[in-house]
Amino acid sequence: MPDAHQGDPRRRVPRTDAILADPLVAEAISRHGRDRVKQAVGTAQQQVRDGALTPDDVVNATLAALPLHRSSLTPVLNATGVVIHTNVGRAPLSTAAVEAIADAAGYVDVELDLETGQRSRRGRGLLAALLRRVPDAEAALVVNNGAAALVLATTALAAGKEVVVSRGEMVEIGDGFRLPDLIASTGARLREVGTTNRTTIADYEDALGTDTGCILKVHPSNFRVEGFTAQVPVEQLASLGPPVVHDIGSGLLSPDPLLPDEPDATTALRAGAAVVTASGDKLLGGPQAGILLGRADEVERIRRHPLARAVRADKLALAALEATVTGPPAPVTAYLHADPDQLRTRCERLAAATPPELNATIIQTHGVVGGGGAPGLTLPSWAVSLPEDCAARLRTQPRPVLARVDRGRCLVDLRCIPPDADHLVAEAISQLP
Structure with missing residues (x-):
């Protein structure tokens, strides 16, 4: 059958x-x-x-x-005009940094001297590169993020003692983490001086004593205090005796004319700071990392502290940061200094390629630094204006485009889009009608 x-x-x-x-x-x-x-x-x-x-x-x-990507992280096109966007990973890495990560993914001589076969200083190539970029620093150390750099420095220099800091610099660094809580976790005691808007050299002098471990100066980063204000520059703080730890925040290694109010490591060290701490994934344009630069004795004291082992950077971050420091300018630098006229031309081409039913127009607008850098500074820019509901629909495309909503319109700002990726934005927009 x-x-x-x-x-x-x-x-x-x-x-x-x-x-x-x-x-x-x-x-x-x-x-x-x-x-x-x-x-x-x-x-x-x-x-x-x-x-x-x-x-x-x-x-x-x-x-x-099967997922399109090897992890749950989805690559997005940043069309917000925010250069260092915390929610999408801050600084995009350069091609050189990405290649360095691939090179370091296997076995590498991260703590090995190939000539002698003996153990060597971790990340020695990166440390040497940082000292070449910042000659005013005698020594360098890299840890896994900026907050860790600050915590490690204050722990090593002031555990069991006092950290003297202005009340106007008692900041929250993001996601609910506040400076007083971070310092308290180190075992040091905070000695607040001055007021929120005005702190003088006399305020510091009155607070110093045998229990002083260090003086801490913190760049406010994501806010500004204006009006009847006063703060003490590093030069004056350095004359008081205790080591000055200056947390500059965003990772600018030397002055940038575009960012006149943003502190940089070179200037801070020349002014007398004993140690400068900074992030690697903001204005420097590298991976998440914390950078410490300063006097050899102080940096070595920090490096030898037991906590340094717990916050050290892994080999992938070391490789990417070295490629960032030694290689061509990172994408962040190009985005910050983007030519407004070129942005307008690109926006005109994008608007011309947009389906007519979306009523695309181009408008003059501005970008921002983001990531707690250069608060109040605006970057002249242009954007393609679309109906407001396009923003949500662009986020759900196969290659998401992250635009911003302003005054009832969806604005697509190409500042942080590589020019050779403009066609990807155009393709995403073409799927909207």
């Missing part, structure tokens, strides 16, 4: 080993791993048994069920 189920497509479900041998599926295994792909295969096979798929669709269904 013929099998009554012989024509049932569920009896023709491809075997798992046959599906896994398909060239496209085999490539997916190299990206996502065998177990993850097998799970997707099993789901597709069950859909065939349920009649939702044909046997010929199993491979395509398997591939469609």
Whole structure:
């Protein structure tokens, strides 16, 4: 008797080993791993048994069920005009930094001297590069983020003692983390001087004593106090005796005429700061890292503290930061200094390629530094203006475009879009109608 189920497509479900041998599926295994792909295969096979798929669709269904990227992080196109955007990863890495990460992904001589076969200073190439960029520093140290650099410095220099700081610099650095809480975690005691808007050299002098571990100066970063104000420059603080730790925040190694009010490491050290702490993933344009530069004795004291081991930077960050310091200008630098006329030309081309039903126009606008850098500074720019609801729809495209909403319009600012990616923004917009 013929099998009554012989024509049932569920009896023709491809075997798992046959599906896994398909060239496209085999490539997916190299990206996502065998177990993850097998799970997707099993789901597709069950859909065939349920009649939702044909046997010929199993491979395509398997591939469609796998994520486009190797992690849950989704690459986005930053069309907000905010250069250092914390919510999308702050500074985008340069090509050189990305290549350096790939080179460092395997075994590397991160703490090994290949000539002698002996252990060597971790990240020595990066440290030497930082000292070449900032000759006023006698020594350098790199840890895993800017807050860690500040905590490590104050722990090593003032644990069990007092950290003298102006009340006008008792800042919150983001996500609810406040300077008083960070310093308290080090075992040091905060000695607040002056007032929110005015602190004088006499305020510091009155607070100094045998219990003083260091004087801390913190750049306010993401806010400004204007009007009846006074603060003490590093030069005067350095004359008081205790070491001055200057947290400059955004990672500017030398002055930039575009950012006249942003402190930089070179100027702070020349003014007498014993130690400067900064972030690597903001104005410097590198990976998340904390940088300490300063006098050799103070930096060595910090390096030898037990906490330094807990906050050290990994080999990937060291490699990316070295490539950032030694290589061509990082994307952040190019975005900050973007030519407004060129931005307008690019916006005109984008608007011309936009479907007419979206009523695209170009408008003059401004970008900002972001990431707590240069508060109040605006960067002249241009944007393509679209209906407000386009912002949400652009975020859900296969390659999300992050625009901003202003006064009821969706603004697509190309400042932080590489010119060779303009077509990707145009393609995303073309899918909106």
